Amino acid sequence: MLAITNAIIYDGKGNRFEDRALIVEKGKFTKLIPVNEVTDSFRIINAQEKVLTPGLIDVHTHLGISEEGVGIEGADYNETSSSVTPSLRAIDGINPMEIGFKDARRSGVTTVQVMPGSANVIGGEMAVLKTAGNIVDEMVVKAPSGMKAALGENPKRFHGGKGRMPVTRMGVAAQLREKLIEAQNYLQKEEKERKLDLENLAKVLKKEIPLRVHAHRADDILTALRIKREFDIDMTIEHCTEGHKISEFIAEHNVKVSVGPTMSTRSKVELKDKGWTTIKTLIDAGISCSLTTDHPVVGIDYLATSAVHAIRNGLSEQEALQTITLNAAKHLGIENRVGSIEPGKDADFVIWSGSPFDLMAKVERVFIEGEEV
Structure with missing residues (x-):
């Protein structure tokens, strides 16, 4: 058994x-005990x-x-040959030996969700991994962990720019609806012939996984x-850049929200009103929120830095920690x-030289x- 003594412990639930x-055995937390109860039998x-x-x-x-x-050669996150690709699985494109995983570990990031990009209206399935290992299948915590969808500028630019649907926001929403209806029909008919794209979307309709929607x-x-x-489905809102404008309405819908990458520049029109007060407004409205870097848009080594900026703009330290631990x-x-x-x-767990904030x-x-990794 391992005992970590004399640390100032933040448990992620608001306690210090x-x-x-802290006692660790067989890869699990077991208990917190008084320091004077630690004996030589512990490492x-x-x-x-x-x-x-x-x-x-x-x-x-x-x-x-x-x-x-x-x-x-390493850009495997957007299959732009089609605007609707629910048959894709991010797990098939992840290189676990990519340097970003090393950056994650060195920055205290131990778990990540990896997803397709936002070029497509429906991008495919995502997976949750630990950040240590050389074999993706052994790093997986949950796969699939959601189905990616994207609204707004990105699908319009990638596909409308090639002269094909969707050219407008109406077209983006229409394609998403059409594919969900197709999956509904597939479920109702109970067809014997397998169709991977509809099989994957059926998981959303059956609430086995949420639809995670890129929306700024x-x-x-x-x-x-x-x-x-x-469609009566489970959903998370990803980015939620202008969520502060409609926070009370979002709160009525029982959705969890990721906010970020707020450390990025205002690189497109959708981001013109981005700011650090968004996450506080959403949390104050009672919404469960997480911070994200959207790596590599912002490097994953800036996840804790993002929490610091949120504190500077109104979050408490405990609230900020939860956005990158328990809420996440x-x-x-x-x-x-x-x-x-x-x-x-x-x-x-992570041992820091001082306050992570x-x-x-x-x-x-x-x-x-x-x-130790």
Whole structure:
């Protein structure tokens, strides 16, 4: 058994402990005990008043599927040959040896969701992985973890720019509806011939996985929520850049939201009103929110930095920590395994030189399932 002593522990649930030792056994958190109960039978790490937090989680990335420093050879995140591609699975395009995974571990990020890009109206299935390993199948926490869809500028630009549907926002929404209806018909007919695209979309209709919808502008968010009501499906809103404008309406729809990458530039019209107050407005409205880097749009090593900016703009430290730990785990539907320091959960944790909300603090040690990575 491993005992981490003398750390200032933030458990991800809003609690802070200074007089407890964290016990890890067989890759799981087992308990917090008084330091004086730690005996020589433990393998001891003396954290010397450093800070210990759960491993960080980024809910929206293209890690390993959009490889850095490689160019077109490593660009496997957008299958732009068609605007509707629900048969795709991100897991088939992830390179676990890509340098971004190393950056993630060095920055305290232990779990990520990897998804197709936002060029297509429907982009395909996504997967949740731990950030250590060389074999994707062994890194998987949950696959599929959702179906990617995108509204707004991106599908219009990628496909409308080639002179094919969708050219307008109406066309984007119409294609999404048409494919969902096709999947409904497929379910009702119980056809013997398998159709992978409709099989995958059927998982959304049966609420086995959520539809995760890229939507920046307020009107696109409203379209997403309209489709949620029409088809009675589970949904998350991804990015939600103008969510602050309609936060009370979003709160009526029981959706979880990822916000970001707010550290990026205003590179397109949809981002002209981006800002750090968005996430506070959404949280104040009672919405479960997570922060994201959308790696590689913003490097995954800036996930904790994003939380610092959110604190500067009104979030408490505990709220900010939860946006990249427990709230993020709930966003992905894996809160039974990660996101907080609780007995029975995976022993994913980070030891920092100081407060993770101090930009001068360094990630000193990172553990995934009890193993230092």
